[in-house]
Amino acid sequence: MANKISDxxxxxxxxxxxxxxxxEEKEEAKKDMGRMLDYIDMLNELDTSGVExxxxxxxxxxxxxxxxxxxxxxxxxxxxxAPEQKDGAFKVPRTVE
Numbered sequence: 001m002a003n004k005i006s007d008x009x010x011x012x013x014x015x016x017x018x019x020x021x022x023x024e025e026k027e028e029a030k031k032d033m034g035r036m037l038d039y040i041d042m043l044n045e046l047d048t049s050g051v052e053x054x055x056x057x058x059x060x061x062x063x064x065x066x067x068x069x070x071x072x073x074x075x076x077x078x079x080x081x082a083p084e085q086k087d088g089a090f091k092v093p094r095t096v097e
Contacts, residue, residue, distance in 0.1 A: 006035050 010030050014021045021029065075088060084091040 004037070005030050009033075 006028070007030075009020070010026045010033070013029070013033075014026070079085050079088065079090070082090045
C-alpha cells in the first residue's frame with residue numbers, strides 16, 4: 001500500500017496542513033503514511049461479521065434534562081433591572097445606523 005502514496009500526495013497534504021516540509025521530512029511522512037495505510041489494510045482483514053456497529057466504546061447515555069420553565073412570566077421583576085425600558089422591554093442603544 002505504501003507505494004500508492006506519491007510525492008504529489010505528500011506535497012498536497014503539506015499544503016493543506018500549511019506545512020513547509022523539507023525533502024527529508026517529506027520522505028519520512030511518506031513512510032509514516034504508508035505504515036498507517038498498511039495497518040488499516042491489516043485491520044480490514046479482520047472478520048467483523050458478528051460485530052454490531054457502535055459509535056462509542058462505552059455506553060453513552062443522554063445527559064440532557066427536560067426543558068422545564070421554572071420562573072414563568074415575571075416580566076415586571078425582570079424589567080426592574082433595566083436601566084431603561086420601553087413598551088415592556090429593555091431599551092438599549094442603537095447599534096446599526
